[in-house]
Amino acid sequence: MRIALAQLNLTVGDLPGNEERIARSIDEAAAAGAQLVLFPELAITGYPPEDLLFKEHFLADARAAIERLAGRTRGIVAIVGFPERADDVYNAAAVLADGAVQGVYRKMRLPNYGVFDEVRYFQAGDRPMIVDVDGVPVGLTICEDLWVPGPPATDEALAGARLIINLSASPFHAGKGAERERMLQQRARDHLAPVAFCALVGGQDELIFDGHSVVLDHEGRVVARAPQFEETLLLATVDTRAAGNARLRDTRPRLAVREHRPTVETIATLTTAAPSDATGGPAAPADAPDGTVAATLDAEAEVYGALVLGTRDYVGKNGFRHVVLGLSGGIDSTLVLLVAVDALGPERVSCVVMPSRYSSDGTQGDARTLAANLGVRQLELPIQGPMVAYEELLAETFADREPDLTEENLQARIRGNLLMALSNKFGWLVLTTGNKSEMSVGYSTLYGDSAGGFAVIKDCPKQLVYALTAWRRRRDAADPVPESIVSRPPSAELRPDQRDDDSLPPYEILDAILEGYVERDLGREQLVARGFPAADVDRVIRLVDLAEYKRRQSPPGIKITPRALGRDRRLPITNRYGG
Structure with a gap:
């Protein structure tokens, strides 16, 4: 047949x-x-x-x-x-x-x-x-x-x-x-x-x-x-x-x-009208390919293909013609930009570089180089002026308080406001750049870097982000990604000399704990029994549980893992059971 x-x-x-x-x-x-x-x-x-x-x-x-x-x-x-x-x-x-x-x-x-x-x-x-x-x-x-x-x-x-x-x-x-x-x-x-x-x-x-x-x-x-x-x-x-x-x-x-x-x-x-050949089987037109066996994809190619298709279809099926994202010079926004360009073409992608007083010359230079290599439109919107305005506005109210996370989050929210202003003015879809590791533990700013319409790598753990970027760099002879983006220690650059591992366990430990706690529902004792440091386990569990309210307000993103943060994992926000 x-x-x-x-x-x-x-x-x-x-x-x-x-x-x-x-x-x-x-x-x-x-x-x-x-x-x-x-x-x-x-x-x-x-x-x-x-x-x-x-x-x-x-x-x-x-x-x-x-x-x-x-x-x-x-x-x-x-x-x-x-x-x-x-x-x-x-x-x-x-x-x-x-x-x-x-x-x-x-x-x-x-x-x-x-x-x-x-x-x-x-x-x-x-x-x-x-x-x-x-x-x-x-x-x-x-x-x-x-x-x-x-x-x-x-x-x-x-x-x-x-x-x-x-x-x-x-x-x-x-x-x-x-x-x-x-x-x-x-x-x-x-x-x-x-x-x-x-x-x-x-x-x-x-x-x-x-x-x-x-x-x-x-x-x-x-x-x-x-x-x-x-x-x-x-x-x-x-x-x-x-x-x-x-x-x-x-x-x-x-x-x-x-x-x-x-x-x-x-x-x-x-009964069909299929013609028969001399052996009694159906006769196919000479130009009709039959029995094609497509090759299977390797692990990184498969996931990258899913991200590209998911981005293309979300943008196209919802009637958007153009997307925009904040480009920091870090690994996460780099991967999102690569996916967006492969999904839509460079002419349908804009990126915004928004330096603050804490932004390093290295990250900003890498962001501009990456945008130029990919041929996307690049906008420069420095946020130093709005930061000063906020500080002056809040100076009297905050007079007896030392600077803390509040001022860091203000920077992220200024950037989120600018991206949403571009979205409103030009009808562009804002792509957010947070990964699964950050989303799991709440290492993001509500209404700041989480503000947007589609979260491309929402279900990609940090180590997978690095693996996918490395695969994309190997795919083409002309690698558009500056090496320093990959080799530089990850940082939100919201305070002097900030590094992600100041606030979180190293990503190789964090991602493994998250895989057990989020995707497999392992409890504290099970995780400790698997060799993870008890202090890290306690810290990660607490951060994951506290961040549920943030995740409920995040944009939709592409399911990559067996248990994504979204329709896969449904936990109450008001919840006193820990671990």
Whole structure:
């Protein structure tokens, strides 16, 4: 069977735009000789539509779009994800063929962990289903249905399915693609059936969908793989007869069939117009690529690709034409600028150098050199004058107090005000430059460096920031980053001779403690038992807990780690449980 997987970058709520992209892909798949074309989970609405699913008119509009798409299916079967409004609302897959909706499968396994809230929105389906396409029984599943061992895929395979298809919107985190592919390989081997996994690609608020659609044979070998972070129409020819032959030789499923013969509905029996070659298989047009296996990305390339895609889509899908950021000459703003330029092009990026009395010549010079090397617009807005004005304004009130963190934060807030003024005046989106290490412990200024519209590296720990910058420097022959940006000890430069490690443990210790406390929910004693200094553990836990109110007010940012600060980790601000 020749199949096509439409790995599309769709936009939540853009029903007309999504419909048009799906329709175009149906036509392209048919022209390539595909008998069956798959689309991602909830393709017609984009994923996740969240509380849009509470709107009856939204659900009705989604169904109307599915009906129109069905009218385009002549000689090909299309399976499209959509929210079905029936007795309740279901996360569903519509089987479109011969100009009509031939049947609907309802997702049975609803995830309700991490970033998922599907139990809030959907009723679970209660039966596995098969569709017969040109004599081949095809089992239908949606995302979590295949992550969980057992039904529906098990029942469909035992009922004779020779291909299991999976429509998915699987959010990215570092290493997720490899993890997902290993799981799919195991499912293919478990069910003695080829698996076709069609995934969403693109950015949606804090979530990134990396694509990485894949087709596997019944032994778990990769037949075709789509690239990460790119739209593509992946074509593959699947030998469904080989799966049947393997089942004749492998008798293990027979007992399961005898003891638990599943009742699996065949919702439609369909015939396509796919031409056949002399061997009885589908004949592909000569120029249609088949069985492309895209290379997988290394760790840094994968994360950097996610940051670029997430920035590009957040800016573009929300209607911004230009972005601006404060460029300090430090490693964090350097990485954000590199990502912004790669995502949007230098002509759509401006940076602002805002020196104070504590800014060193080295950092300011590096900032200007980096901006010039990347070809972005550079603005100079010294903040010494506003600082003096604030000091004079507050002099009487602060007369009996020594300078402290208050004056440091005033500098950051002046800079935040200037960036927001540029945003207001020119319609630019402000990119913030704080990393996960700083956000976790509150090493940032509320309404200062945290002020902005999108936090590009919000989920990147400090050590990862250095690794990503190093990878980006190696990528191109012309390295735009001055070496001193990387080698200089990190500093906020808000007081004389300030260094981050004056206020925080060294980042190699801090990041390791944060990984245990924030991402794995380890307690104090567990962290100390792992060899971390008790004083550092106590200090970090206290800082993380105190900073929850700051994080609630920070802009959205791209999810990179398995547990991001945002929709992944939900802790009460008013909370007296420590550690």
